[in-house]
Amino acid sequence: xxxxxxxxxxxxxxxxxxxxxxxxxxxxxxxxxxxxxxxxxxxxxxxxxxxxxxxxxxxxxxxxxxxxxxxxxxxxxxxxxxxxxxxxxxxxxxxxxxxxxxxxxxxxxxxxxxxxxxxxxxxxxxxxxxxxxxxxxxxxxxxxxxxxxxxxxxxxxxxxxxxxxxxxxxxxxxxxxxxxxxxxxxxxxxxxxxxxxxxxxxxxxxxxxxxxxxxxxxxxxxxxxxxxxxxxxxxxxxxxxxxxxxxxxxxxxxxxxxxxxxxxxxxxxxxxxxxxxxxxxxxxxxxxxxxxxxxxxxxxxxxxxxxxxxxxxxxxxxxxxxxxxxxxxxxxxxxxxxxxxxxxxxxxxxxxxxxx
Amino acid sequence: xxxxxxxxxxxxxxxxxxxxxxxxxxxxxxxxxxxxxxxxxxxxxxxxxxxxxxxxxxxxxxxxxxxxxxxxxxxxxxxxxxxxxxxxxxxxxxxxxxxxxxxxxxxxxxxxxxxxxxxxxxxxxxxxxxxxxxxxxxxxxxxxxxxxxxxxxxxxxxxxxxxxxxxxxxxxxxxxxxxxxxxxxxxxxxxxxxxxxxxxxxxxxxxxxxxxxxxxxxxxxxxxxxxxxxxxxxxxxxxxxxxxxxxxxxxxxxxxxxxxxxxxxxxxxxxxxxxxxxxxxxxxxxxxxxxxxxxxxxxxxxxxxxxxxxxxxxxxxxxxxxxxxxxxxxxxxxxxxxxxxxxxxxxxxxxxxxxx
Numbered sequence: 001x002x003x004x005x006x007x008x009x010x011x012x013x014x015x016x017x018x019x020x021x022x023x024x025x026x027x028x029x030x031x032x033x034x035x036x037x038x039x040x041x042x043x044x045x046x047x048x049x050x051x052x053x054x055x056x057x058x059x060x061x062x063x064x065x066x067x068x069x070x071x072x073x074x075x076x077x078x079x080x081x082x083x084x085x086x087x088x089x090x091x092x093x094x095x096x097x098x099x100x101x102x103x104x105x106x107x108x109x110x111x112x113x114x115x116x117x118x119x120x121x122x123x124x125x126x127x128x129x130x131x132x133x134x135x136x137x138x139x140x141x142x143x144x145x146x147x148x149x150x151x152x153x154x155x156x157x158x159x160x161x162x163x164x165x166x167x168x169x170x171x172x173x174x175x176x177x178x179x180x181x182x183x184x185x186x187x188x189x190x191x192x193x194x195x196x197x198x199x200x201x202x203x204x205x206x207x208x209x210x211x212x213x214x215x216x217x218x219x220x221x222x223x224x225x226x227x228x229x230x231x232x233x234x235x236x237x238x239x240x241x242x243x244x245x246x247x248x249x250x251x252x253x254x255x256x257x258x259x260x261x262x263x264x265x266x267x268x269x270x271x272x273x274x275x276x277x278x279x280x281x282x283x284x285x286x287x288x289x290x291x292x293x294x295x296x297x298x299x300x301x302x303x304x305x306x307x308x309x310x311x312x313x314x315x316x317x318x319x320x321x322x323x324x325x326x327x328x329x330x331x332x333x334x335x336x337x338x339x340x341x342x343x344x345x346x347x348x349x350x351x352x353x354x355x356x
Numbered sequence: 357x358x359x360x361x362x363x364x365x366x367x368x369x370x371x372x373x374x375x376x377x378x379x380x381x382x383x384x385x386x387x388x389x390x391x392x393x394x395x396x397x398x399x400x401x402x403x404x405x406x407x408x409x410x411x412x413x414x415x416x417x418x419x420x421x422x423x424x425x426x427x428x429x430x431x432x433x434x435x436x437x438x439x440x441x442x443x444x445x446x447x448x449x450x451x452x453x454x455x456x457x458x459x460x461x462x463x464x465x466x467x468x469x470x471x472x473x474x475x476x477x478x479x480x481x482x483x484x485x486x487x488x489x490x491x492x493x494x495x496x497x498x499x500x501x502x503x504x505x506x507x508x509x510x511x512x513x514x515x516x517x518x519x520x521x522x523x524x525x526x527x528x529x530x531x532x533x534x535x536x537x538x539x540x541x542x543x544x545x546x547x548x549x550x551x552x553x554x555x556x557x558x559x560x561x562x563x564x565x566x567x568x569x570x571x572x573x574x575x576x577x578x579x580x581x582x583x584x585x586x587x588x589x590x591x592x593x594x595x596x597x598x599x600x601x602x603x604x605x606x607x608x609x610x611x612x613x614x615x616x617x618x619x620x621x622x623x624x625x626x627x628x629x630x631x632x633x634x635x636x637x638x639x640x641x642x643x644x645x646x647x648x649x650x651x652x653x654x655x656x657x658x659x660x661x662x663x664x665x666x667x668x669x670x671x672x673x674x675x676x677x678x679x680x681x682x683x684x685x686x687x688x689x690x691x692x693x694x695x696x697x698x699x700x701x702x703x704x705x706x707x708x709x710x711x712x
Contacts, residue, residue: 003388007395010591018390022381025374032359034374036550036596039363039674072428072552073573076587080571106571189588194392196428196552196590215436215462217429231432232545234552235366236592240392318395 004340006330007318008147008291009169010189014335017243024239035239040232048242049228055245056199059254060171062178065204069223070197070241072234075168075187076102078198082141082164082183083107085220088211092116092137092161097124097146098324099166107141110212116140123325124149126283137161138211139182145170147190148322150282150293150329156180162206170290171199172248173334174258182206183220188237190290191334192244197237248334257334264332264341265289271345277303277352281325295327300355307351314347360696362686363674364503364647365525366545370691373599380595391595396588404598405584411601412555415610416527418534421560425579426553426597428590431455431524431543434554436462438497438520438539441576443467444567448493448517453480453502454680455522463497466568472496479681480505482639493517494567495538501526503546504678506638506649506685512536518562526646527555528604529690530614538562539576544593546646547690548600553593604690613690620688620697621645627701633659633708637681651683656711663707670703 005012021035028035029044038045053068062068071077079102083091087110093100095118107113114137117128124146133140140159143166145152152170157163162182169190178184182203189195202220216222222230228238248257269287272280272294279297280287296304304327311319321327330344361368377391384391385400394401409424418424427433435458439447443466449456451474463469470493473484480502489496495518501508503525513519518538525546534540538559545551558576572578578586584594604613625643628636628650635653636643652660660683667675677683686700 001388005389005393007393010393010395010588012393013390018381018392021392022378025378025381032357033361033673034369036374036377037361037363037366037368039366040551072430072590073433074428074587077429077573080573084571102572109569109571187588194592195396195588196593213465215440215465216458217433217436231430232366232543232551234428234590234593236550237552237590317389 001315003315003317004343005317006332006336006340006344008190008322008329008331009187010195011318011331011333012335013194013240013244014247017240017247017335020243021236021240035236038235040229040235045235048239049233052238052242052245055242055249059245059248060178061175061254062201066178066201067204067224068199068201069228070199070233070238071223071228072196072198074198075099075166075185078166078185078200079103080106080109081218081220082185083110084212084214084218085210086139086162086164086183086206087111088138090114090137091139091141092133093141094118094128094131095120096127096143096151097149099146099148099168100141100143103141103143103166111138119151124151125281127151127153127286133159133161135160139164142166145288145290147291147331148324150288150291151286152288152290154286162203162209170288172254172257173261173290175254188241190331193237193241195237196234197241199241244335260338261289261332261334264336264338265292267338267341267345268292268330268332271348275348275352277307277355278348281327290331290333292330292332293321293325293327295321303355310351311344311347314343316344316347319344357671359671359673360699361673362688362692362696362700364546364678364685364687365543366551367674367687367689368691369550369596369600370603373596373603373691376599377592377596391592394591396585396591401591404595405589408594408598408601411598411605415601415604416534417531417610418557422534423558423560423580425556425558425584426589426594427556427579427584428552428554430554431522431541432458434522434541434556435459436465437574437576438541439463439466440568440570440574441566442495442518442520442539442562444494446470446493447495447497448472448489449497450474450484450487451476452483452499452507453505455502455524456497456499459497459499459522467494475507480507481637483507483509483642489515489517491516495520498522501644501646503647503687504680506644506647507642508644508646510642518559518565526644528610528613529617529646531610544597546687549593549597551593552590553597555597600691616694617645617688617690620692620694621648623694623697623701624648624686624688627704631704631708633663633711634704637683646687646689648686648688649677649681649683651677659711666707667700667703670699672700672703675700
């Protein structure tokens with residue numbers, strides 16, 4: 001049976017990327033060695049790393065005054081690295097769920113944290129807007145897409161202070177104005193790579209703004225100065241990331257991917273809104289194109305387990321909602337094909353017919 | 357041409373492991389999904405993680421009062437995590453080269469560091485012995501094998517204080533008495549896995565000895581309590597690590613691997629000592645079985661480049677010595693076959709004949 005992968009992360013990657021990765025494990029670029037067994041200091045791997053960086057810059061339209069580096073440790077590590085580097089006195093955070101809560105907790109170790117806005121009053125089903133951003137903050141911190149709740153910032157924020165954004169789950173899914181951000185980072189295991197590599201994009205002026213002495217591996221300047229090679233980088237995840245970026249470029253670049261993501265999201269949200277058995281959980285204007293959350297509609301709550309089994313029998317994988325929200329979540333990352341969304345929509349329609 | 361991989365790390369892995377990894381990227385355990393695209397919260401991956409831990413414990417004979425966890429970030433991250441967790445007042449370090457120097461530098465951020473012994477006087481070509489270990493230290497820190505210089509502790513240290521050992525480059529290459537250590541950690545990209553995963557082995561009593569409030573991801577207890585799943589772990593490197601441990605067990609376990617390592621090292625050191633063109637760089641009693649360092653002998657220094665080219669033409673990969681030592685380094689990790697060492701020995705003998 002054909003499987004349709006809607007995992008929230010680690011998640012679906014393009015077939016051509018998987019095939020290239022499997023091949024490189026047996027023979028990397030005709031070297032006669034496995035990608036897993038080569039030195040990271042070889043010209044062959046340095047070429048992979050450099051191409052990953054330059055494709056990242058090209059696809060996301062990152063200006064020259066930004067550096068891109070790759071490290072291990074995951075976004076959770078950046079939750080404390082960011083304030084350790086940049087929180088001298090006071091920072092502003094927008095609380096949009098579990099991931100910003102964790103980031104806020106870590107930031108408090110390093111200075112004062114002002115929560116400028118929060119959507120906790122409605123279980124994080126929307127993105128706060130119209131909040132004030134004091135000009136005396138070291139930075140403003142946001143999570144650009146909230147995997148658990150299916151909410152997403154649809155516009156880049158105009159801020160008088162540097163903006164640091166966790167884009168783990170929507171990086172390179174839509175065009176953004178990078179110049180509106182001082183730092184963008186994220187775990188790459190949603191749209192770009194397998195688990196094990198984190199991307200960090202840093203504007204040059206931030207390099208001077210590191211506020212304290214830090215362990216070598218915590219300092220953003222270490223990774224920029226050493227071009228992601230201060231220690232052995234996660235070679236294999238970086239290779240796969242490079243392959244995914246090559247795939248994106250071959251598909252036509254970010255605008256094409258974005259339009260496809262919009263199409264997939266519209267198809268699925270339209271069905272959620274049309275189908276009498278289901279309803280969406282996030283505010284319509286803040287609905288994420290990446291993580292599409294829905295539950296059974298009023299009066300149909302008891303059908304949840306049956307739908308889960310029904311969908312599983314039709315090849316749907318990873319559509320169980322996060323335990324904090326319940327219901328269902330279809331993560332439709334870049335590599336999720338339109339065909340998968342069509343199959344899920346059809347599955348929802350069939351299920352509705354059964355219960356008419 | 358057949359390649360013989362002597363890379364210092366990332367380094368050679370068994371062919372069966374590479375084949376399993378390539379296969380799992382296309383279809384993981386018959387799930388119809390790629391290993392790179394599955395959730396780390398699936399029972400299938402949790403089984404991989406748990407088996408990796410239990411095989412690690414079984415092969416290294418780790419007692420029940422120790423935990424094993426896996427994280428990203430590399431050993432360089434542990435250089436500061438260790439003192440952050442355990443250095444309250446004063447720690448003792450033995451300086452055996454670049455890696456302990458880095459660890460000492462990080463430790464000084466957290467407390468007093470006493471360098472109990474150093475082999476810097478002879479460019480780290482030996483392992484200091486017979487030094488005093490004050491009983492008031494929070495811990496004693498060593499690097500069990502020094503990749504760059506080819507030196508290795510051959511005996512576990514009897515210490516009145518907890519011993520923390522970086523075993524990045526000799527873990528599971530020889531039996532050790534784990535009970536002599538409080539913490540053992542290392543990057544796994546030498547003997548066990550591709551780059552991207554770090555193992556940490558912690559004795560239970562150390563869990564109570566964390567001396568300060570720490571960011572979540574820095575605290576050893578986080579990773580133990582969450583069974584390496586506080587955040588998304590490096591799924592693929594952990595899978596490969598599990599496969600390598602399965603291979604080790606199938607080969608007959610640690611004693612068999614150890615004897616093979618001893619045999620390989622003896623073959624190569626014997627040739628270095630016999631061959632008039634070469635000489636070893638490390639003190640004989642401290643010679644590493646993992647990283648075998650040698651240079652051209654007196655009067656033959658000018659042949660170095662020629663030998664490098666000669667060896668390369670015969671398929672030798674990664675035998676250039678570290679720039680701090682020069683000459684040559686053949687890393688003979690667990691997965692390096694006896695055949696590779698035989699080929700290198702033959703190559704050295706042929707080269708000698710050319711210059712007789």
